Amino acid sequence: MKKLTQLIFLFIFSSLILSAQIVRTDYVESELISEVGSVKPGEPFWLALRLKMDEHFHTYWLNAGDAGLQTKIKWTLPEGFTASEINWPYPEKIYLEDLANFGYEGEVFLLTKITPPKIIEQAEIEIKAKASWLVCKVECLPGDAEYSLKLPVRDSTPQTIEKWQQAFSDTRFNLPLKNSDWKIQSTKHENGINILMIPPQNYPAVNEIEFFPYDGSIFQNAADQNFTRTERGYELTIPFDDFKVEDPDTLKGILISDIGWRGGNSEKALEVIIPFTRLENDGIAKSSGIVLALIFAFIGGIILNLMPCVLPVLSIKIMGFVKQAGEDKKRILKHGLVFTSGVLISFWLLAGTLVALRAGGQELGWGFQLQSPEFLIILSVFLFLFALNLFGVFEIGTSLMSVGAKSSSKSGSFGDFMTGVTATIVATPCTAPFMGTALGFAMIQPPFVTLLIFSFLALGMASPYLLLSLFPAWLKYLPKPGKWMETLKQFMGFPLVATVIWLAWVLGLQTGSDGVISLLAALFLASFGVWIYGKWGTFNNTNPVKFIARVIAVFMFIGGLIFAMNTTTNNNLPENFNSKNTNGIRWEKFSQQRLDELRSAGIPVFIDFTAAWCLTCQVNERVAINSANVIKIIEEKNVIPLKADWTSRDDEITKALASFGRNSVPLYVIYAQNLSEPIILPEILTSGIIVDALQKIN
Amino acid sequence: MKLLKFPVLFLILSLALFASEAKVGEAAPGFTLKDSNGNEHSLSDFADKYVVLEWINYDCPFVKKHYDSGNMQMLQEKYTGKDVVWLTICSSVPGKQGNFEPEEINKRSSDHNAKFTAYLIDDTGEVGKAYGAKTTPHMYIISPSGVLEYAGGIDDIPSADQEDIAKATNYVSKALDELMEGKEVEVKTSKPYGCSVKY
Numbered sequence: 098m099k100k101l102t103q104l105i106f107l108f109i110f111s112s113l114i115l116s117a118q119i120v121r122t123d124y125v126e127s128e129l130i131s132e133v134g135s136v137k138p139g140e141p142f143w144l145a146l147r148l149k150m151d152e153h154f155h156t157y158w159l160n161a162g163d164a165g166l167q168t169k170i171k172w173t174l175p176e177g178f179t180a181s182e183i184n185w186p187y188p189e190k191i192y193l194e195d196l197a198n199f200g201y202e203g204e205v206f207l208l209t210k211i212t213p214p215k216i217i218e219q220a221e222i223e224i225k226a227k228a229s230w231l232v233c234k235v236e237c238l239p240g241d242a243e244y245s246l247k248l249p250v251r252d253s254t255p256q257t258i259e260k261w262q263q264a265f266s267d268t269r270f271n272l273p274l275k276n277s278d279w280k281i282q283s284t285k286h287e288n289g290i291n292i293l294m295i296p297p298q299n300y301p302a303v304n305e306i307e308f309f310p311y312d313g314s315i316f317q318n319a320a321d322q323n324f325t326r327t328e329r330g331y332e333l334t335i336p337f338d339d340f341k342v343e344d345p346d347t348l349k350g351i352l353i354s355d356i357g358w359r360g361g362n363s364e365k366a367l368e369v370i371i372p373f374t375r376l377e378n379d380g381i382a383k384s385s386g387i388v389l390a391l392i393f394a395f396i397g398g399i400i401l402n403l404m405p406c407v408l409p410v411l412s413i414k415i416m417g418f419v420k421q422a423g424e425d426k427k428r429i430l431k432h433g434l435v436f437t438s439g440v441l442i443s444f445w446l447l448a449g450t451l452v453a454l455r456a457g458g459q460e461l462g463w464g465f466q467l468q469s470p471e472f473l474i475i476l477s478v479f480l481f482l483f484a485l486n487l488f489g490v491f492e493i494g495t496s497l498m499s500v501g502a503k504s505s506s507k508s509g510s511f512g513d514f515m516t517g518v519t520a521t522i523v524a525t526p527c528t529a530p531f532m533g534t535a536l537g538f539a540m541i542q543p544p545f546v547t548l549l550i551f552s553f554l555a556l557g558m559a560s561p562y563l564l565l566s567l568f569p570a571w572l573k574y575l576p577k578p579g580k581w582m583e584t585l586k587q588f589m590g591f592p593l594v595a596t597v598i599w600l601a602w603v604l605g606l607q608t609g610s611d612g613v614i615s616l617l618a619a620l621f622l623a624s625f626g627v628w629i630y631g632k633w634g635t636f637n638n639t640n641p642v643k644f645i646a647r648v649i650a651v652f653m654f655i656g657g658l659i660f661a662m663n664t665t666t667n668n669n670l671p672e673n674f675n676s677k678n679t680n681g682i683r684w685e686k687f688s689q690q691r692l693d694e695l696r697s698a699g700i701p702v703f704i705d706f707t708a709a710w711c712l713t714c715q716v717n718e719r720v721a722i723n724s725a726n727v728i729k730i731i732e733e734k735n736v737i738p739l740k741a742d743w744t745s746r747d748d749e750i751t752k753a754l755a756s757f758g759r760n761s762v763p764l765y766v767i768y769a770q771n772l773s774e775p776i777i778l779p780e781i782l783t784s785g786i787i788v789d790a791l792q793k794i795n
Numbered sequence: 796m797k798l799l800k801f802p803v804l805f806l807i808l809s810l811a812l813f814a815s816e817a818k819v820g821e822a823a824p825g826f827t828l829k830d831s832n833g834n835e836h837s838l839s840d841f842a843d844k845y846v847v848l849e850w851i852n853y854d855c856p857f858v859k860k861h862y863d864s865g866n867m868q869m870l871q872e873k874y875t876g877k878d879v880v881w882l883t884i885c886s887s888v889p890g891k892q893g894n895f896e897p898e899e900i901n902k903r904s905s906d907h908n909a910k911f912t913a914y915l916i917d918d919t920g921e922v923g924k925a926y927g928a929k930t931t932p933h934m935y936i937i938s939p940s941g942v943l944e945y946a947g948g949i950d951d952i953p954s955a956d957q958e959d960i961a962k963a964t965n966y967v968s969k970a971l972d973e974l975m976e977g978k979e980v981e982v983k984t985s986k987p988y989g990c991s992v993k994y
Contacts, residue, residue: 163929164991166953194994196929231856231955236892237990239856239955314947314986339818339927340946340984 120242124151124232129224129244130206132265133255133760136222136248139215140758142255143265144246145206146170146183146228155200156230158188160313160350162198166231166239168207173225177214184208186271187353187366190307190318193235197319199309200233206268217250224248254755263710266761270712273351273366274781277358280330283348285373289316289337290348292369295330299606301361303354308333308369310350314342347372359781363716387546391553398557433566437559439514444555445548452544473604474616474661477597478623478654484597485624487590491631609719615661622657626650681728687741689749692768699770701736701794703787706754706764709744713780714763721782730791736767769794817926819983823935823943824925828884828915831900836882836913838937845879845971848935849911850928850992852885852893853903856955857989858931862907864957867932867949871910874971883911886923891993893931894918920994930989934967938974945970947985954988 119128126149133142148156148168157165172180185207188199211224229241257265280295292308306324310316316335323334348371357363485491597620605613626649633646685691687704695702705722707714721727731738741750743762754760757777765778767790776790817824823846827837838846849867852858861867871881885900887893895903900914917923926935927946936945950963970980 164989166955166988193991195924196991196994198991229956233990235991235993236854237856312986314984342947342984342986 118244120244122240122242123238124154124234125149125156125230125240127228127242127244129226129228129246130258130261130264131246131248132257132261133248134258135251135253135255136213136217137251137253137255137758138213138217140255141210141212144209144211144224144226145261145265145268146209146226146244147204147206147264148201148228148230149204150202150232153202153234154232155191155198155202155234156205156232158199158201158309159183159185160199160309160311161231162190162200162313162318163196164193165198165200165233165237168228168230170207170209171227171229172209173227174211175213175217175219175222175224177217178222178224179212181210181212184210184272186268187273187351188309190309192319195319198233199313199318206264208265208268208272219250221247221249254758255760256751256755257760262761266708266711266713270364271366272364273368274358274364275368277367278783279358279367281352281369281371282374283369283371285345289335290373292333292335292348292352293330294332294352299603301356301606303331303356305355306331306333307353308335308350309353312342312345312349314338314340315345316341345373357716359716360720363720364713364781387549390550394550394553395557395560398554399560429566431566433559433563435514436566437556437563439518440559441552441555443518444551448548448551452547470604470608470612471662473600474619475658477600477604477616478619478658478661480593480600481597481620482623482627482654484590484593485627487593488587490624491627491635611664615664619657619661622653622660626653626657629653681723681725682731682738684738684740687739687750687753689753692739692753695737695739696768701734701767701769702739703731703736703791704739704741704753704764704766704768706741706743706750706759706762706766708742708762711762717763717765717780717782721784721787724784727784727787727791730788734791734794736791736794767791767794771795817935817943817946819943819946821943822941823937824922826917826922826925828917828922830913830915831897831904832913833897834913836915838941841880842941843939845874845939845974846937847874847879847881847967847971848926848937849881849883850886850923850931850933851883851914852887852931852990852993853895853900853907854892855931855990860955860957860960861932861949862909864960866960868908868910870965870968873968875910875912877971877975879971881911882913882915883909884915884917884922884928886917886920886928887993888918888920892990893993920992923992923994928987928992930987931992932989933987933992936967936970936974936980944974944980945983946987947982948987948989951985953986 119126128147130145130147131142132145136142146168150156157167159167161167168183170180170183174180186201186205188201191198191200191202213222224246225243226246227241227243229239231237231239278297281292283290283292294306296303307322308316310318315338317338320336323332325332348369350369352358352367352369353365354367355365357365358367601613601616604616629646630650633642634650635643638646684705687706692702692704705714705718707718709715730736741747741753743750743754751760754762754764757764757766757775763780763782765782765787767776767778772793776793778786778790823838825838827835829835853862858867875881885893885895897916900916904911904914915922926933930948932949934945934947934949935943938944945966947966949967950960950965952959952963966982966985969982973980
């Protein structure tokens with residue numbers, strides 16, 4: 098009952114008093130709205146100019162682009178009050194033939210922070226504003242409107258107006274971040290600039306980044322910014338306008354990423370204000386760079402033989418060599434050469450495919466597959482089955498393994514060739530983390546250089562075998578075949594399992610724990626399937642049994658894959674991510690009583706004030722709070738994490754927020770006995786910020 | 796009328812093929828366009844004279860700002876009086892805002908008491924694109940030797956509000972005055988403001 102009257106009160110309050118009248122002008126509906134229901138002296142609060150444009154019409158950002166005009170607000174404030182500049186959510190690029198503008202279609206909230214004085218004498222204050230804008234479809238019309246907003250003055254912490262809570266929260270999420278973990282630098286050339294953006298490690302794939310300058314007269318606003326993925330990171334090239342007004346020494350503007358700057362589904366805009374660095378000596382990378390890349394490619398190729406995915410094949414090949422040791426020298430050399438050509442041709446095919454794909458307009462890095470959860474799942478399942486095969490759970494007559502094994506034991510030319518092909522195919526997934534640099538370099542080079550690098554990679558990989566076939570005498574240093582080979586084979590399964598764990602970790606970074614669980618379920622089904630196959634599907638069973646076993650095995654294998662891929666989508670957090678699924682941290686539900694208990698017991702507390710509708714909160718939880726080092730320190734320091742979920746406005750949480758002078762989420766608070774004051778963390782978190790703060794606990 | 800349009804269009808198109816991108820400090824791209832009275836004008840006709848190019852769209856609020864206030868006509872009158880050739884160019888393509896039949900152009904021009912030398916019809920947008928004209932108004936000044944001396948906005952207060960004109964520094968008159976006094980143009984480029992040219 099109390100809640101109901103409160104709601105009614107709030108409703109009347111918000112619709113009649115707190116919101117200025119909605120003003121309807123040509124093509125635009127506008128009003129001035131307040132985030133809070135009252136003003137507390139000395140406590141800044143936020144107002145928004147809400148502009149709702151008719152369909153296809155737009156108003157402009159702070160830089161309107163080639164044409165247009167930024168929206169302006171002129172404030173008439175009570176004495177002692179000050180207003181900030183407009184905090185602009187990031188705009189969209191609107192093309193008009195060959196011109197481009199930056200603006201907003203649909204509805205936009207332009208935020209302004211109002212700071213009241215420490216002492217306010219009136220019981221109610223009035224804020225007046227005059228906004229002017231240009232609204233355009235193709236044709237433009239200037240518009241303006243005046244607003245007046247009355248707010249009561251109270252000493253208590255102001256409460257937010259529920260009606261606009263989501264709008265303010267969403268708009269804040271769309272304000273450019275001031276910094277990120279990315280390394281960004283920009284170089285200036287005669288005809289334009291280049292922006293290099295290096296993501297932190299294991300960052301999900303970015304498909305599009307665009308730069309929106311703060312000044313509309315320096316760059317060609319409509320020009321394609323030539324977004325590319327290179328070996329260094331992501332790059333943009335932006336041409337100068339022919340009539341550029343000034344020669345800038347600093348890059349000023351915002352970068353818009355399709356997935357965000359703090360991981361997938363995070364804030365999409367990032368402010369960049371960075372001086373241009375001197376033109377880097379690209380020439381070095383072009384001449385000596387190629388030689389260096391070729392050397393690295395060769396060494397990398399040798400190292401490939403030690404990769405977990407290749408090791409099993411390596412063992413097979415070693416076995417092959419052991420058997421060949423008694424053969425004619427010339428024949429052994431021939432084996433080696435044919436094997437090398439098999440490796441070479443496979444790498445050329447790969448390079449050719451990549452060059453063709455790149456020519457098709459897709460900029461691909463070698464590791465591009467690892468950024469797709471579907472690929473990760475398929476790869477993990479295959480590697481896991483491979484491991485089970487090595488462990489001896491099942492045997493398959495036509496598996497890659499046996500192709501390699503059989504062909505090398507057959508010692509025919511085709512067999513050697515196929516061993517080379519097999520080794521390459523099996524090695525492919527493992528190269529990404531180790532060979533990224535050289536291959537990244539290869540990808541941005543002309544096709545010829547790409548082929549050259551791939552060739553050296555292939556030669557490096559084949560070189561130990563070629564060497565052994567040239568000097569077969571060295572083979573005598575190789576151990577004699579025997580029972581140890583079976584043991585080695587089984588042992589080789591473990592590096593594969595380790596690789597699966599690594600892949601699961603990469604998948605976890607992209608999809609959270611749900612994706613990993615889906616993967617594990619797929620592994621379970623697939624391994625169960627092959628066990629059935631190994632037990633009943635092989636030829637020493639009767640035909641019907643064999644058939645049924647095989648059908649079940651295939652069904653479980655494919656079913657597991659489909660299940661895992663359907664339940665895993667890249668960068669998509671499950672809806673109920675908020676409170677239940679945060680892996681690692683054992684949240685307790687917040688209550689004032691629990692907090693008081695813990696504080697009087699002297700137990701340190703970390704409180705996360707959050708809400709499902711607060712996108713910033715979600716991103717913070719994902720990229721900062723749930724990171725391994727935060728989880729670790731929370732456990733080390735015996736901190737009790739409390740989650741205050743404000744999704745449906747809870748009175749107790751509202752009061753707790755107010756006790757910190759806040760009326761919105763996110764809010765992060767740390768209590769500890771040795772701290773006289775609770776630590777309040779910033780609204781945009783990194784794991785480093787949390788760890789640093791938690792370190793202060795004794 | 797329609798028959799007449801075709802050869803003109805052809806002429807403009809063929810000219811446009813040779814047109815280069817305009818750059819301040821370099822030779823201004825040549826062009827030949829018909830005016831609202833059917834007379835042809837080429838930039839080369841005005842060698843030895845200062846030429847002002849003004850991009851126009853009578854229905855654009857920013858153009859209205861400078862015409863309704865009389866600011867643009869005042870500039871046109873002042874400088875055509877000093878032997879400057881003032882070419883007002885409309886690059887609105889047919890079907891888009893600002894593209895009018897010659898009768899309508901002349902009616903509006905006389906209603907505004909416009910003082911330009913000629914109102915040129917660039918209804919393919921080729922000349923506008925050669926000059927990189929983005930907005931209406933967008934102003935250019937070409938020296939008697941055919942060099943582009945200024946490109947940019949009409950003044951330094953981007954707004955559609957007539958009251959701002961008095962407070963603003965007019966870049967066009969400033970540059971013309973400097974040129975005529977034999978000085979270097981101080982502000983050679985500025986950000987043009989206004990509606991987009993309706994290509």
